Amino acid sequence: DAGITQSPRYKITETGRQVTLMCHQTWSHSYMFWYRQDLGHGLRLIYYSAAADITDKGEVPDGYVVSRSKTENFPLTLESATRSQTSVYFCASRRRGSDTEAFFGQGTRLTVV
Amino acid sequence: RKEVEQDPGPFNVPEGATVAFNCTYSNSASQSFFWYRQDCRKEPKLLMSVYSSGNEDGRFTAQLNRASQYISLLIRDSKLSDSATYLCVVKAGTASKLTFGTGTRLQVTL
Numbered sequence A: 001d002a003g004i005t006q007s008p009r010y011k012i013t014e015t016g017r018q019v020t021l022m023c024h025q026t027w028s029h030s031y032m033f034w035y036r037q038d039l040g041h042g043l044r045l046i047y048y049s050a051a052a053d054i055t056d057k058g059e060v061p062d063g064y065v066v067s068r069s070k071t072e073n074f075p076l077t078l079e080s081a082t083r084s085q086t087s088v089y090f091c092a093s094r095r096r097g098s099d100t101e102a103f104f105g106q107g108t109r110l111t112v113v
Numbered sequence B: 001r002k003e004v005e006q007d008p009g010p011f012n013v014p015e016g017a018t019v020a021f022n023c024t025y026s027n028s029a030s031q032s033f034f035w036y037r038q039d040c041r042k043e044p045k046l047l048m049s050v051y052s053s054g055n056e057d058g059r060f061t062a063q064l065n066r067a068s069q070y071i072s073l074l075i076r077d078s079k080l081s082d083s084a085t086y087l088c089v090v091k092a093g094t095a096s097k098l099t100f101g102t103g104t105r106l107q108v109t110l
Helices: none
Strands: A004-007 A010-013 A019-025 A031-038 A042-051 A054-057 A064-066 A076-078 A087-094 A108-112 B004-006 B011-014 B019-025 B030-038 B045-050 B055-057 B060-065 B070-075 B084-092 B104-109
Touching: A004 A087, A010 A019, A019 A031, A019 A087, A019 A108, A042 A064, B004 B084, B011 B019, B019 B084, B019 B104, B030 B060, B030 B070, B045 B055, B045 B060, B070 B084
Parallel strands: A010 A108, B011 B104
Antiparallel strands: A004 A019, A019 A076, A031 A042, A031 A087, A042 A054, A064 A076, A087 A108, B004 B019, B019 B070, B030 B045, B030 B084, B055 B060, B060 B070, B084 B104
16 A cells, blocks of 8 residues: 555563663655654654665654665664653655655554663 | 744633644744644644645634734633644744644633
8 A cells, every 4th residue: 555654563571671662654755753642742863864875863863763775665763761761753755856745654653661 | 942932822712712722933044934733642633734825714813023023822612622732833944844833732711
């Protein structure tokens, strides 16, 4: 199916474990983004990518790693999960252009215990 | 100061009411503006882009005031289905990233 999908939808992990959230889009959009959403903070940008092999830090990158070896995939890794990383994570993509729409995945609800 | 600021609400309005949301942005280099809608526990979705001349889409009207760095969204004849959080979104110049406000929650009641 065309679109942007995230997996898993829900994840519970322990403090200190490494966890990877997956994001896959089928439109060949150039730009991809990872946001986290927390009460009182809204959506905050973690990392983004303008193309394969090009990534850049957003507002809250500490504790996260990304890669983009293929245009369609943009995984987000928490190297050593902490309780403060409990959040809802959204992946998004959009094509190049000033006013292009960003399409979001359904989100991954991550709980770190 | 946050790059994009919104009144968090909630705005509780009866069906049929007109409601207006405001948003201010701090980066004068911002060039593209949007309103997104987010339903509870769902992903954000584009409601409408905001153009300098103002634009309308059915019951929704968006306005931009570049001099005051201010964006607004007006919803006329509110429906129960309009209940959601409305996110003000800004993109600066040639940057690829979108910056989101924290959102304004709207609850439309019978």
